[in-house]
Amino acid sequence: MWMEAPVVAVLSLKGGVGKTTVTLGLASAAMHEGRRVLVVDLDPQSNATAALSLPQDPVYSSSDVLYDGRSGVAREAISTSGWGPEVDVIPAETALEHRAVPSGADPVRRLQRALRGVTNGYDLVLVDCPPSLGELTRNALFAATQAVVVTEPSYFAVQGAEQAIDAVQVARREGNRRLTVVAVVPNRARAVLSEHRFRLEELRGAFGVKVTEPIPERTAIQQAQGAGVPIHAWKSSGARSAARSFDDLLGRVADVSAREIAEELAREGR
Ligand SMILES: Nc1ncnc2c1ncn2[C@@H]1O[C@H](COP(=O)(O)OP(=O)(O)OP(=O)(O)O)[C@@H](O)[C@H]1O
Numbered sequence: 025m026w027m028e029a030p031v032v033a034v035l036s037l038k039g040g041v042g043k044t045t046v047t048l049g050l051a052s053a054a055m056h057e058g059r060r061v062l063v064v065d066l067d068p069q070s071n072a073t074a075a076l077s078l079p080q081d082p083v084y085s086s087s088d089v090l091y092d093g094r095s096g097v098a099r100e101a102i103s104t105s106g107w108g109p110e111v112d113v114i115p116a117e118t119a120l121e122h123r124a125v126p127s128g129a130d131p132v133r134r135l136q137r138a139l140r141g142v143t144n145g146y147d148l149v150l151v152d153c154p155p156s157l158g159e160l161t162r163n164a165l166f167a168a169t170q171a172v173v174v175t176e177p178s179y180f181a182v183q184g185a186e187q188a189i190d191a192v193q194v195a196r197r198e199g200n201r202r203l204t205v206v207a208v209v210p211n212r213a214r215a216v217l218s219e220h221r222f223r224l225e226e227l228r229g230a231f232g233v234k235v236t237e238p239i240p241e242r243t244a245i246q247q248a249q250g251a252g253v254p255i256h257a258w259k260s261s262g263a264r265s266a267a268r269s270f271d272d273l274l275g276r277v278a279d280v281s282a283r284e285i286a287e288e289l290a291r292e293g294r
C-alpha cells in the first residue's frame with residue numbers, strides 16, 4: 025500500500041492520442057494488483073465513464089463537483105464502477121463543457137478543494153483530462169501530484185508534449201510545488217514503422233528518461249474498452265502485451281511517488 029495516494033493527471037495537448045486509454049490501462053493495472061483506484065473523469069465526452077460500465081446512472085458528476093467546489097464535496101459524486109469493487113469513478117457529463125470555466129474565487133483550485141480528504145481512501149487517483157489545456161485540465165493539474173503526458177509518435181509529438189509540460193510548469197509556479205511530470209508516454213506505436221522509431225528517438229532526445237516504453241497499437245485495447253472491461257481481463261495475446269505496458273507504467277508512477285514520499289519524510293526529519 026502506498027502511503028499517500030498519488031493523484032495522477034493524464035493529459036495531452038491534442039485530442040485522440042490516448043489519455044483515456046492510459047487512464048483506463050493504469051486503473052486496470054492497479055486493480056490487477058489489488059489496489060483501490062478512483063478515476064475522475066474531467067472530459068465532457070465521458071469516454072472513461074462509459075468504459076468503466078457504471079452499474080447505475082450516477083446522481084452527481086464531476087461537473088457538479090466543480091460547480092459546487094466545497095471542500096471534500098467530491099465524495100458525494102463517487103460511483104462504483106462495473107469493473108469491480110477496487111475501482112470507483114467520479115463520472116463526467118456533457119454539462120462539463122458549459123461549466124468549463126467555473127466562476128468564483130480561484131477557479132482552477134476547485135477540484136483540489138473538492139477532493140480534500142477524499143483521496144485518502146484510495147491507493148491511486150487518476151484524472152482523465154479533456155483534449156485541451158484549458159480550465160478543466162488546469163483544475164486537474166492543481167489537484168495532482170503527478171502528471172502523465174500522453175503523446176503519439178508523430179511529427180508534432182515533441183511540440184505537443186512540450187506544451188503539456190509547460191502547462192505543468194505553470195501550475196508548479198502558481199503554487200502546486202509537488203507536481204512532477206513522471207512520464208511522457210508514446211502511445212499507439214508500431215514497432216515496424218521506421219517513422220515511429222524515428223519519432224521515438226526524437227522524443228527521447230527531447231525528454232530523456234521521462235519517455236517511457238511506448239504503448240503498442242493493439243486492437244484488444246479498443247475491444248476491451250468497447251466491452252467496458254479492464255484490459256487485464258481481456259483474453260488475447262494483444263491484450264496481455266498491452267496489459268504489461270500498463271503494468272510497467274504503473275510501476276513508474278508508484279516508484280516516483282514512493283521516492284517523493286521518502287524525500288518528503290527525510291526533509292521533515294522523520
Ligand atoms: N494503443 C492503442 N491501440 C489501439 N487503439 C488505441 C490505442 N490507444 C488508443 N486507441 C484508440 O484510439 C481512440 C482514441 O484514444 P483515447 O480515447 O484513449 O484518446 P484520448 O486522448 O482520450 O481522446 P480525447 O482527446 O478525445 O479524450 C480510442 O478509440 C482508443 O480505443
Ligand SMILES: [Mg+2]
Binds near residue numbers: 043045067072
Ligand atoms: Mg479521452
